[in-house]
Amino acid sequence: MNKEEQVMMSLRELVNKMAWLNKFKMQESLRGYKSSEVHYIEYIGRNSDSNVTKLAESLYMTRGAISKMTRKLIKKGAIESYQKPDNKKEIYFRLTKQGQEVYNIHEELHKEFQERDKVVFEQITEEQLDSMLNFVEKYNRHLDEEMKKRGY
Incomplete structure (x- = not known):
């Protein structure tokens, strides 16, 4: 195996280990939400005026997949849709109080994981x-x- 292959294999292994270590704490703290749902909530929480197009581009998903997930998150009460008074065509998303709570828990978990791994950095x-x-x-x-x- 050459060094390029070693780098790629090591990066995959690193990401997989991080995901495995973080998974249990995430599942425990964010009961009722899948990882993919939390990523949508994170994006919407960090970006005002999120819409299907912006979400699709940022999360590398199809617009259809985004529409399906946003409907699911609206049904769960984590996000809500809205329109701007000057643009009745475009639909935007924002976090509800419940969605903001999920977002805040997720941010705290990231800080906790960062603290855990600080020794390496x-x-x-x-x-x-x-x-x-x-x-x-x-x-x-x-x-x-x-x-x-x-x-x-």
């Missing part, structure tokens, strides 16, 4: 972090270009 130099960020940014740009080629 304390051992890494600023230069190493910059190098990792540089790699991730380059790889992201490459994937963006590949997605454009495929019409996404």
Whole structure:
């Protein structure tokens, strides 16, 4: 296995381990919500005037999948739809009180996980972090270009 393959395999393993470790605490704290639902709530909580198009682009999902999930979250009482007085065509989403509570719990869990993993980041130099960020940014740009080629 070459170094590129080692990097990719290690990144997948890292993400899988983080997901596994975080999963139990997330499920316990966010009962009744699936991970995908929490990601929608997180996006809507962080971005005002969220609509189907913005959600689809940011979460790399189809507009149909977004519409289905937003209907589900409206039914659960986590989000609500609204229209702007000057634009009756577009439908936007915002968190309800219940959705804001889910969002807040999720944010607190992220802080808890960050605190748990802080010991690793304390051992890494600023230069190493910059190098990792540089790699991730380059790889992201490459994937963006590949997605454009495929019409996404």
